[in-house]
Amino acid sequence: MESDGNRRLLVVDDDRKLAGLIRDYLTPMGYEVEMRHTGPEGLEAALASDYEAVILDVMMPGMDGFTVLRELRKSSDVPVLMLTALGEEADRIVGLEIGADDYLPKTFSSRELLARLRAVTRRSRTRGTEDIPRELTAGPLRLCEETHT
Template sequence: MSRILLVDDDKELCELLQEFLELEGFDVDLCHDGQSALRKGLNTAYDVIVLDVMMPKLNGFDTLRELRGESNTPVLMMTARGDEIDRIVGFEMGADDYLPKPCSPRELVARLKAIIRRVGLDKSTDNEPPLADHLIIGDLELFTTAHRVIRDGTPIELTHTEFSLLLVLMQQLGNLVSKEELMRKALNRKLGPFDRSIDMHLSNLRRKLGPYPNGNTRIKTVRGMGYLLLKPEDTP
């Protein structure tokens, strides 16, 4: 049973979502402010934390910032405002996914299950062939089992989503990977017509990795088509 921490100051909404999620097989804990969420999130092993943006005592962004200082637990952000700037800020701070409010409980369940599959917590759905445990491209090393990325000997802190995207790109070195394929393989869901989450995650990944030591671009964007991880000797 996957354990979820649901954080929202709307107690009635929390109870309704808790009831629905528990019917879907989740074990759900509730919090109604950021400070309580931070304490629970850092002291309890959750599979996913669902975090509202507008909360008392500590808002969702500040809670996420504090969580990311000590934890890589996947976080799904929710906000009633739905502004693009909220999505960008959330992704830049390490959120794994984003869902505007009001949302369908069924969509929330689908997003949670996709995140859990993505981070390898649901072993029963793993029918893929085993992956190479250690991938090396230039100064970049990726360890699938340990979920670690090292650049020139220095560990790079990536979210689960960023790690999944990088893994797909490294497996397809030098080949264009469409947004649809990245969404399916890395986020376990279909690409929506107005979904820019892949672009935001790739922007953060590119910033964290930087260029190759020779100055060449590491990740190239092909407008309207997708992304590819270039070989160190390639020029964009």
């Protein structure tokens, strides 16, 4: 099995069984998975610690995933993968507009979850590096990745 190293994830879902299944699938893949089961608990955990990504359910009682995401985006750019039972395009658009990095319907396969998780974390690692010129230096030789000179 391919491992992604020891990466910390936060799963916020009121469905304890589903959250446990996600944890049980991702742990052998090298992820350290923490779970919270309410919006306020999830928001508090996400703001208090550094995670590689947050997997966030949209429909939770009390504070829904959209509200958690809005509050989280005020001070964090951690990648967020939204889980939704909502099939409406408008709901997905709202989530993306307020800062979700990707969406996954609750009928997902474990392989798709892993692929989407890897994609959002990969994009997150490359954010902010576009303007940094990369150079390789070996003795008097320098090669600039941007200009190829």
